[in-house]
Amino acid sequence: MTHHIEELKKYAISKLNLNAIGITIFLLFLFIAIAAGIISPYNPWIRFEPYIPPNSSHFLGTNDMGNDILSELLFGARVSLIVGFGASIIATVLGVIIGIVSGYYRGMMDEILMAITDIYLMIPRIPLIIILAALMRPNFWLIMLLIGFLWWPTTARVVRSSTMQIRDASFILSVKSLGFSDKHIILSEILPNINHVIIPKFMLTIASAMFSEASISFLGLGDPTMKSWGMMLNFAFMKGGLINEMWWWYLPPGLCIVAVVFSLMLIGFSLEEKENIVLGLE
Amino acid sequence: MKMRSKKIARYLIALFVIFSLNFIIPRLMPGDPITNLLGEDYVMTEESLQELREKMGLDESLPIQYLNYWNGVFRFDFGYSYHFKGPVSSIILSRMKWTLLLLIPSILFSAILGSLMGSISGQKSSSNSYKTLTLIELAFYSTPTFFLSLIFLYIFSFKLGLFPIKGFYYSGGILDILHHFFLPISIMTIFLTSRNYMIMRGSVIQEKSKLYVVYAKAKGLSDRQVLFKHIFKNASLPLLTLLALDFGFILSGALFIEIIFSMNGMGNLIYEALLSRDYPVLYGSFMIISIMAVLANAFVDFLYGIIDPRISDSV
Amino acid sequence: MLLISVVVDCVSKSYSYGLFSKRYDKILSDISLEITKGKTVGLIGPSGVGKTTLAKIIMGLEKPTSGKILIEGTDIWHISSEDRNISLKKIKMVFQDSQGSLNPKKTIKQSLYETANLMGLDVFKGESLILELLDRVGLSSDIFCRYPHQISGGQNQRVALARILLVKPEYVILDEPTSALDIAVQAQILELLNNLQKENNFGYLLISHNIPLIEFMSDKVVVLDKGSIIFQGDTKEFTKFNSLKNKNNFIGYK
């Protein structure tokens, strides 16, 4: 890095405060997901009169089964976020392990791992997940696992390239020469220094996972027993919500997905921009 | 030369693995493709079932099936589809042209719009109006394609009655085709633009802090000249890569649009083949997509070599 | 003699590219030199001649293609990796990029404590030792809670030295230890290095392309060019060699 830019950079402060918006929205939904049991007016499985438009006792009316849509929506936050977080944790852990191993040890290991990653990247993922979801029968946990196991490559690539950037940094060489073990170097020296690429990637993966879950559910391949937003949308469209202009039925889950994905992407992109990392490539 | 042969080897391995996956995954699935050849209420004797099975080579042992499969791949013969009544390759070709008609304009428009808006926004990243634009684009990016399609279908086709609700065309005239394609292409363009916008914006923000940009300014170039003569080219490299890498992703966007607008393209073909467990069509489609994805990547590699002299020199 | 020195014996290093390729890049060929306790060997040569590679080989971070590294008589590539690690403990290195040689995400305190832990020192003993060493390298403990980018390049280099003192090496490789520093700071660090050598009887290998610095610091000088040694001798001879060569515009200026 040139000294010139370094010098100027020291003075520059980031004016990006977009992620404040993102964090606010996200925390709101996180709160909803955690507190769904307390704040939701009804148990989402209780049946009232079906197809009631919004009124004072059902703010968003009821659906075809007579479930209170607002309660479904609030509980849906929990389900959708668990899918997103779960998948993203799996993908991120896998991606980080593969990325670091590949970037740190280089050589044959790197060649093989990166070849696998490249191949994974080229596989059309949504169609593949549709097939696999159909194959293994829709099940909430399974969809989460599948997304997790298919979404790691971009993380792996970013982590690898960041690892490669710092693996030859003097501080790594110097701890190496001091006699620290590889395990220590990876966990204590490299990992904290690539946090800034992992965290935004993690956020973006949650967004991507929720997005995919909704799409899969829309095709009717979701888990019907879990009231995720995607499933709510699926039923709203299947049971004539759009046709009958029941906006209170199909818009809220749709907008919730958009809002959460939006907030996560906002956080992710803001962090990435701050660290000047573009989406996921070397 | 070494880099190039390594790249080629990697692409070949990628194709091999993808092809093999295409062979393995459908066979792991429950559901006998034979049963799907028949209508719901029709009865069929076990002999005729067996006959069909033999005809489709499903009675052979898996290794033999696998060999036959590769034999087919090399002859560009992806088998025969009993659902769609024809050789898979010709079915795919006939569907593919429509999907390409949807994809190519969208990719082009979105590449132009997205990279222009994204790069300007990246350069003026602290301006409030561009921050607002970023929020809008991000909102589009966060909207699942099927949701966007349904809402657009409802507003523009139904409420405003501006566009037809389904299909590629009605009478077949050019204007008619345009009319039918306008909304799907617009949705695809909006979706891809938002994506390109975000990539380009990030990329420009990264590039603009580099020294050559400061130097270009010091040479007396105006902001716009700096952006379009210097930053733009460098910043569009990641966009190119991602465009190629996410070919499958882009195609799945088309899948949902095709389903919602009842368009008989590749996306719908895959969906239908999937629901009816039409192995040959599934292989064929995945293979074509994979080949396209790999070709797209190879093409981008090639472009990279032209655009970025550092790559061709490291070869 | 062998037992109180590090000997580089006929070391060559080449890199091959690709899995099936036969292409080699020879970085070093037949390098032999000796680092003796209490003395400084200066290694000089233009950039890109393999000085850093040689340092890495001596440090055991890379394996030579041929030749031996003998640390106090032990050939480090002919023993078990545990034994090698024990031998290698005797050699440590100071890097050119002073700021970059400390983990930017850790405070100075964390970096030093970790090293103390590695040495098996308990918290109490570790702390007093660290404080003592900081004082020794001319730093006060108020930099403890700072991050590397919050202190100057000279201070960073002092911390790096303190950390090396913690692990008690016998030989230290100094890879351009002052080239990123301002002149005034450079002088300070050089003084510190000299003092430390006197106190600890360190054997130094000083890598630099700065001739006056080499002349000022070294007892013996090795000149490396294009991967081979073109001169080896004591500093006086080197000055003569240099002034001779300088007419042919060989290395640098004064």
Add this chain to the structure above:
Amino acid sequence: MNKGLSIVLMSILCISLIVGCVNQGTPEKTTTTTIKIGSPNTIKAANFFDTNLGVFSKISNLTLTKMDENGKIIGNMATKYEASNNDKVWKFYINPELYWSDGKKVTPEDVKFSVEYYANKIPYAGWIKQRLKAVTVIPEENAVEILFTEPYTRTNLEFTTYNILPKHVWESIQDPMNYIQIDNYVGCGPFFISNVNLDSQIVTLKKNPYWKGKQSVVDTIEIHMYKTNDALALDLENGTLDVYYKYAGSYPYSNIQKLIDTGKYATIKKMNVGLIFLGMNLQRQPMSDVNFRNAISYAINYDEIAKIDALGYGTAPNRGFVPPTMEFYKETPKLEYNLEKAKQLLNEAGYKDGNGNGILETTDGKDIKLIMLLRPEYVRSGELVQDYLKKVGIETTLKSVDSSTWISLKDKYYYDLTITRTTPWGMLMHAQWGSGYFDSRRTGEGVLHNLSDPEFLKICDNILSTTDSGKLKIYAYDLQDYYSDNLPGITLYWNENITPYSKKFSGWYVDPLFGIYNTETFLNLQKAS
């Protein structure tokens, strides 16, 4: 640059408005009358033997027989038919007034050709191949005689589904199952298929110029196929379409009211011959226990299911399975919702909650945890049934799978419960009255083939061995009593099929098999004044 961008955006907006408006203005051609049918039944290939194209070609290639409004089988292409020699010989008298759309006359030769062609080339007509001895043409009577090797009582019913083909066209086609033709399928009905366009998803039928019968006011029939019900509903509401058609199905109940509110549509309600039922894996405990089945039949709230799933277009069913629209329907006891009785019956049958965890156990002490296998369209009913069973202490897990997986899993009997439907044809197949869904000797996509009770099989065989309507009635009653006593499947509701049609036309005719899509409809259609 801002300016440049806004110009780009503005011009895009302009183009969109222009493109939008230009096509808006295309005037309707008023000289010809076109009926536009919207259908969710899509065609995968322009192949005559595609399931859905086969249905659409019922008005172009007439079948020998057809079913009238009341479910009675009458002649169609054949003016009349008769069976003799113990139902081994069937004689069909062909209407001499029929001409193919290329001008050639329809002859008994065409019928002979078609029957043999089906037997030899079409896999699903395997039953013909198995039994066919000969087809003889009797030119002087303009008739064909079909001779079977064994008696086949259902011949007249079967021939309601086989479209007769023109010999001079098809004899050169060796592989009909894979034959693709886009334009001009020669037909002999009032209309012929003039074009199958998969790109625009439209099947066009034009008037047969050589049709000698009653002339239709309709010149062209267009069948517009849709992949989603939403798009279809929107086009209907737009008034782009004239009528809805789904084979063996109803317009989605949830969308009806909105459509009627547009004022453009009226509906035909017709009791569905098919129904929705809870199927059980009779080979597994505890479903194999008739007492258990009987007990859970009291646990189901039929009225609520009908209300939620069929939105009031369904009615609570009888224990006899068969809906009232079928011939020889017998009034059996109503299925009843009585939670207390269900619990009591379960208790009496030995299913008790011994360990107090809220879940009943089978007699061998295992918790009853059932797996309900569902296709996506039955998930809501499944949720309801799950809830009902939970109330009597039975745990159910829902597994929703796509239809192919459903077929393969139910064929392997990997389920305890399932919810599925019967189609009108399905109710008629095998020994009729829904027996085809249960008889373990059969296979097929939609059937459960899970019942091997000799008593049941005997009744089926009885039915299959007679064409005598007196005997048939007795056997039909036997079958319905058997259902009522043994409950191999529990009907959830009987429903009505709703077909919305544009008020611009009147004269729709509905038959139990193919709904409004039949020659009568198109010959009788009148423009409403």
Add this chain to the structure above:
Amino acid sequence: MKILEIQDLNVKFTTPIGEVYAVNNASFSLNANETLALVGETGCGKSVIANTIIRLLPQNAEISGNIFYKGNNLLKMSDREMEKTRQQEIAIIFQNPTLSLNPLYKIGDQISEPLLVHKKINKKEAFTKTKKLLKTMGFQNPSKFTGMYPHQLSGGMNQRVLLSISLTLNPSIIIADEPTKGLDNELVRDIIEEFKTVNKINNSSLLLITHDLSIARELSDRIIIMYSGDIVEITKTESFFKNPLHPYSKILLNSLPERGFNPPKGNSPSMVNIPKGCKFHPRCPHKKKICSEKTPPIYSIDEGDVRCYLFQ
């Protein structure tokens, strides 16, 4: 003749860790045809001055004072005017030549770019001029050279490319910001020769920013010493090396290799924790009471200008 005059320049940055006073009350001038060296330690604000002159500071910089270029105040110019001034009147060379060049464009394009942008001549003409210029700069085969990319050249070559670019429009001032930092001695030698050539073939003034006193000695006519944002001494180069005025200048010279690496005591203050009064007073052997209270003004004496109470 003063071609560039800087008066009371203050540059302040607002950063998350507080306000950073990067340049304080800097006043100096650059004469026509003169080489002026601006010398100081890392972070003393010398690069900030360079970037202030061509107005390429980040947005969070607060600038006060005047910079007159041929009578026009650069700080008051419109952006448009400033764009015209850059390169045509004042050219700058950054310390890292390879990173200063766009990796995706050929050398020829990058050298001729100022001609195309400012002179609006066609590409062919621009290339002819470029090649001519390269020849005078001592490139033997300009045609081959123009078709190459920055990564194909060494750092030293790229530095020469930057120098050539800065000469394309014959600017009145060339600012060289640490042109030799990180280069090998051998290359430093070359670069110095290049600058000497430039001085010969071109009548522009050179503002040389460096931390390396030996380069300043070789190239400059006058020398400015900065310490922690303050200009502490401005003198003729010759007299500086004979007789430095400011105490800081003295210790700086003493730490040079040829004077035996005499280490000074203490460290330069950090950016945010700047001592009151004379910034050098904590390290100064001659410090008086007033030094820690008030920043000394510039005193002009025979040999030059110096900011120290010793010269009161």
